[in-house]
Amino acid sequence: MVKLTVFGRVQRVGFRYFVKRTADKLDLRGWVKNLSDGSVRIVIQGEKEKLEEFLNHLRQGTFLSRVKEIKMEKPEKEEDDFKGFEIKF
Numbered sequence: 001m002v003k004l005t006v007f008g009r010v011q012r013v014g015f016r017y018f019v020k021r022t023a024d025k026l027d028l029r030g031w032v033k034n035l036s037d038g039s040v041r042i043v044i045q046g047e048k049e050k051l052e053e054f055l056n057h058l059r060q061g062t063f064l065s066r067v068k069e070i071k072m073e074k075p076e077k078e079e080d081d082f083k084g085f086e087i088k089f
Helices: 015-025 048-060
Strands: 002-009 029-034 040-045 066-073 085-088
Touching: 002 048, 015 029, 015 040, 015 048, 015 085, 040 048, 048 066
Parallel strands: 029 085
Antiparallel strands: 002 040, 002 066, 029 040
C-alpha cells in the first residue's frame, strides 16, 4: 500500500475521475480525495508493476491537469484490503 499526495493543477479538472479510471483499468484498489490545500490524496494498493505503471500515468496527468509533484509515503498503519477503487468526497 502506498499513500500519494499529488500537487499542481489537479482539482476542478477531472483529475479524480482520471485517477479512478486508471486504477480500475490496472485493477488497483484504494481511494482518491481532494484536499483543502488544492492537492489530491491517493491511497492505493496492488501489484508493484501495476503501481509503477499507475505512477507513470499520474505524472502525465490529463490534458487539463498539470502535475508538479507527487509525494509518496508508506502509511503509518495499513488499511484493510480494499474491494475496489473509489472517489471520496
